[in-house]
Amino acid sequence: MKVRVAAMLALGLGGLAASAHAVQITDDRGKTFEFKAAPQRIVSLLPSLTESVCALQQCHRIVGTDRYSNWPASVNQLPKVGGGVDPNIEAVVALKPDLVLMSTSGRGRDRLEALGFTVVAMEPRRLADAERVLKTVGAILHVPPEQGAERTWREIDAAVEAARQSLPERVKGVRVYFEVSRGPYAAGEKSFMGEILTRLGARNVVPASLGPFPRLNPEFIVRANPDVIMIGNRSMQEAATYPGWGAMKAVREKRVCSFDAAESDVLVRPGPRMAEAARLMARCLADKAP
Template identity: 75%
Template sequence: MQLAQAPQRIVSLLPSLTESVCALDQCHRLVGVDRYSNWPDAVRRLPQVGGGVDPNIEAIVALKPDVVLLATSSRASDRLEALGVKVVALEPKTHADVRRVLGKVSDLLGVPREQGAERLWRVIDAGVQAAGQSLPAKVRQGGGARVYFEVSRGPYAAGEASFIGETLARLGVRNVVPASLGPFPRLNPEFVVRANPDIILVANRSMQPMVMYPGWAGLKAVREQRICVFGPGDSDVVVRPGPRMAEAARLIAQCLADKAPG
């Protein structure tokens, strides 16, 4: 969508879009966010208008936004547009998507791409590459350590087709969850037992003690404590496809370097 002029009052209903606006130095235009948007610190002081799935439409309208940024999967678009609120739906799912979405947000905000999105993307891309180059040879040898990444309890995993899977590939390791299962499939725990990964990474926003699934006690990675559990702050970084992807790659690379066998 092209607006007649760059929006000055923005409501964002997706954390990665909130972070993208702020990474383009336009945080001051945000007047409301969803309950999960928590970075940078400045956005924590903004009015919260529910979640991306269950936004408070009345609260959004009351903020008089020039535009609402939300996920393409959000069901709020039609209701907001019916009330005369302009909506832009964007949902990055791959590295290429992140670059494209940054460009679209840059254009929407009236920030020249070369100073905005493209400059930012070069920093992200170089950071991911540097994270890969920082890894010791033992992580990459033999085609790379075999890795399982759990995004949330279920278990829901990050497959090869996800942006997390792309980051793992760029770090030179092998994902045990193939692209054929989709980006974030819900797996039978038995799948992971059969796959028998060298290293397990777990995003744990809840900070509940990690409970093993049936059969996992026998996994070599579990027996040898080759598990990284990312707490709430780091989990937000690694599971959001946005401007902090280089930081995510560094966090994952640090885990791989610490836990790699050999």
């Protein structure tokens, strides 16, 4: 995705020249858009995109979100229009947005575009994607980079580095398995979560060759025999029933971090709260590493 700001000149009546600034962006589908002004009515159908808009101090432009967007707390008061896989098109249309933000895998995009709505699709999977998406959202909203996206990203990067420096030496090289959701679906080395773990000095038992978020056979994790397991508490109750998991040393020795629902939201969203995600992972590693 490329972001570029182009200055465009428009001729006024009577031969007078006036200048207007337009922003051109390309979304993750390769589709290019031009925004002559910042959108004023945004519907966001992906929590990380909702959080990105709000982190840029533009939350007031959001008029509706998906059912999972719950941060900051103010968005809970907004109309909910379904989820990324089952958006309520009629509800979106009723909000009269001048921009719809959604993931590339979200449904309803073609129908919304056919109805004349501007739909920008973005789906960050790696840290570089998350940085690029944040800068793209900032450009769309006409927020100066030094006041928004660049500053926010510097804060995220500094927080990850601080988390790394806070860890004891024994954490270096500890082998970690991170379960994203029931399946099991894991965070691989190529995911933003996997990249944060690597920066913290841990080793991911799910190799990059399997992709960012692969679905695994539970026996794969048993054979990998991680030193530490990170998992959402909703999934952990079911994970205990995976074949062979009870025999894993990490499970027997209680080297499992079971994150609550709020913490899980922070950890699985590639957005501005990744600084907090790094601190949660670092705390787990410090507490549970053998």
